[in-house]
Amino acid sequence: MSEILIIGAGPAGLSGAIACAQHGLKVTIIDEFIKPGGRLLGQLHQEPSGEWWNGMKEAEKLINETKTLPIDIRCGVSVYNIERHDADWYVYTNEGVFESPYVLIATGAAEYAIPVPGWTLPGVMSIGASQVMTNVHRVQVGKKGIIIGANVLAFAILNELQMAGINIERVVLPAESPISKKESNPEEVLKILTEAGHLAPSALLRNGSKLMKIDSLRRMALKYFPKGGMKINGTPLQLKKAAIEIVGNEKVEGVKLATIDSQGNIISGTEKLYEADFVCIAGGLYPLAELAAVAGCPFKYIPQLGGHVPIHSKNMETPIPGMFVAGNITGIESGKIAMAQGTVAGLAIAMASQSNAKIDEQLQQALQKVEEVRTKSPIQFIPEIAEGRLAMERVWEKESNRGELERVIF
Amino acid sequence: MTRIVHHPILGSLNNRQKFSFVFNGQELEAYENETIAAALLANGIRTLRHHEESGSPRGFYCNIGHCMECRLTVNEQANVRACLTTVKPNMAVQSGKQHPNIVKRMVEENE
Ligand SMILES: Cc1cc2nc3c(=O)[nH]c(=O)nc-3n(C[C@H](O)[C@H](O)[C@H](O)COP(=O)(O)OP(=O)(O)OC[C@H]3O[C@@H](n4cnc5c(N)ncnc54)[C@H](O)[C@@H]3O)c2cc1C
Ligand code: FES
Numbered sequence: 001m002s003e004i005l006i007i008g009a010g011p012a013g014l015s016g017a018i019a020c021a022q023h024g025l026k027v028t029i030i031d032e033f034i035k036p037g038g039r040l041l042g043q044l045h046q047e048p049s050g051e052w053w054n055g056m057k058e059a060e061k062l063i064n065e066t067k068t069l070p071i072d073i074r075c076g077v078s079v080y081n082i083e084r085h086d087a088d089w090y091v092y093t094n095e096g097v098f099e100s101p102y103v104l105i106a107t108g109a110a111e112y113a114i115p116v117p118g119w120t121l122p123g124v125m126s127i128g129a130s131q132v133m134t135n136v137h138r139v140q141v142g143k144k145g146i147i148i149g150a151n152v153l154a155f156a157i158l159n160e161l162q163m164a165g166i167n168i169e170r171v172v173l174p175a176e177s178p179i180s181k182k183e184s185n186p187e188e189v190l191k192i193l194t195e196a197g198h199l200a201p202s203a204l205l206r207n208g209s210k211l212m213k214i215d216s217l218r219r220m221a222l223k224y225f226p227k228g229g230m231k232i233n234g235t236p237l238q239l240k241k242a243a244i245e246i247v248g249n250e251k252v253e254g255v256k257l258a259t260i261d262s263q264g265n266i267i268s269g270t271e272k273l274y275e276a277d278f279v280c281i282a283g284g285l286y287p288l289a290e291l292a293a294v295a296g297c298p299f300k301y302i303p304q305l306g307g308h309v310p311i312h313s314k315n316m317e318t319p320i321p322g323m324f325v326a327g328n329i330t331g332i333e334s335g336k337i338a339m340a341q342g343t344v345a346g347l348a349i350a351m352a353s354q355s356n357a358k359i360d361e362q363l364q365q366a367l368q369k370v371e372e373v374r375t376k377s378p379i380q381f382i383p384e385i386a387e388g389r390l391a392m393e394r395v396w397e398k399e400s401n402r403g404e405l406e407r408v409i410f
Numbered sequence: 411m412t413r414i415v416h417h418p419i420l421g422s423l424n425n426r427q428k429f430s431f432v433f434n435g436q437e438l439e440a441y442e443n444e445t446i447a448a449a450l451l452a453n454g455i456r457t458l459r460h461h462e463e464s465g466s467p468r469g470f471y472c473n474i475g476h477c478m479e480c481r482l483t484v485n486e487q488a489n490v491r492a493c494l495t496t497v498k499p500n501m502a503v504q505s506g507k508q509h510p511n512i513v514k515r516m517v518e519e520n521e
Contacts, residue, residue, distance in 0.1 A: 133473060138420075251457065
């Protein structure tokens with residue numbers, strides 16, 4: 001039996017493992033993917049300094065570090081249930097039940113889907129799927145692609161596909177539906193892109209981002225937005241085109257697009273079919289938190305964190321005894337922040353099992369590091385993330401006060 | 411689909427071990443340490459299964475284990491996710507087919 005069980009070998013889980021194993025705790029990490037590293041494995045972007053953020057290399061560094069410590073990584077193992085009996089957690093997997101007094105849930109994020117008619121055809125995939133196929137498995141996803149959905153992740157991955165020599169014909173919006181809301185509104189999309197800072201898809205948006213924050217200027221920019229789209233390293237971003245249907249017989253053969261106005265309303269009679277052999281749907285990310293819910297953890301809906309997140313403290317503990325969370329399960333941010341949060345969680349677990357001043361000092365430093373990395377982060381999926389974190393701190397305060405109260409009453 | 415052997419930042423992939431596996435009775439080539447989904451796509455195969463109810467063709471969607479769209483039968487084990495499973499020499503992979511729906515057909519015939 002290990003002293004701590006970590007679910008997810010992404011940047012958060014690996015960093016958490018390293019931090020608590022450095023204090024002598026025996027760790028087991030479980031991950032269902034074929035190798036450790038989580039979503040780090042596919043990441044590849046250039047930082048403002050010109051340096052490359054090569055996720056594959058970052059993952060390798062972390063994995064090499066785990067090899068020098070009492071950490072056992074088990075890949076290809078899926079967790080489907082988790083329960084607490086007495087002082088122990090029972091983690092149910094396809095390879096049997098694991099037991100441990102502490103669990104750290106670091107399952108990361110998943111992608112929101114935007115259903116478009118025809119989206120079940122082979123050749124339609126999430127934007128993240130194309131990243132993994134390209135950078136992790138090194139297999140081309142197709143010859144001629146269309147991306148539906150214009151957000152930060154879509155542009156980061158567009159760049160990665162281009163780098164690997166894969167041709168993306170255009171980036172368009174999804175047609176308005178009860179599920180796609182902001183994603184179908186050119187004005188809202190432009191607003192999000194101008195807040196993306198360094199990762200904004202073109203120099204124009206990056207340099208003009210201050211100006212574009214002014215509503216009237218943004219509206220004007222949209223009015224004069226080039227009909228053929230704005231070129232991003234050769235691929236046009238067409239904010240005034242929406243995908244109404246993906247067509248094909250046994251697989252993707254093309255996408256029917258229509259022209260839309262600044263509010264996303266379809267202008268009738270403008271539908272036209274564009275050829276493609278693959279389609280990527282970019283709906284954005286949300287915290288993958290089912291296991292925390294199954295374990296009975298209370299949740300809070302905080303849109304600035306990406307959706308429903310398990311209630312947790314700054315130290316990454318949850319109201320459930322012995323259960324910690326870290327990384328994108330607590331809010332959608334970049335890999336570097338997930339790493340910093342993992343370290344916090346690992347040290348907090350070390351504190352819980354053997355409280356001492358030295359660990360506490362490291363924990364305080366690790367907490368500071370999270371803030372530092374967040375402020376300096378060149379990639380921010382949700383511009384209001386800091387507000388989201390504050391909102392969770394307030395929820396935690398309330399929650400712990402209520403806990404105190406309950407202890408006084410009962 | 412072609413493999414991305416050379417990459418400007420990630421470098422080149424050389425000296426990988428090759429072997430064969432079987433998909434729906436057809437012998438195909440795969441590389442060590444890759445998923446069944448990646449090996450099939452590299453062989454130009456996008457359709458992994460046909461939907462149990464509607465019979466519509468399906469491929470991988472999320473590629474990281476979340477959507478269950480890529481489920482296959484592997485060495486007689488049903489509902490294995492192709493995007494999370496490493497392909498092995500001589501593995502026997504089978505796609506899912508549309509199931510007969512006798513009740514539905516009876517209802518349709520009586521309408
Ligand atoms: C498709 C996708 C692409 C992304 N691309 C980028 C990018 O380009 N740049 C960027 O900065 N950020 C990107 N992100 C955001 C990403 O979430 C963070 O950068 C970072 O990887 C989060 O780290 P984490 O450790 O919290 O989770 P992850 O890195 O997602 O790791 C979680 C791990 O948990 C495992 N897991 C989940 N559920 C289970 C289970 N039930 N049983 C067993 N194992 C399980 C998964 O297999 C995975 O390996 C992307 C996210 C996704 C989903
Ligand atoms: S493609 Fe989604 S689970 Fe395999």
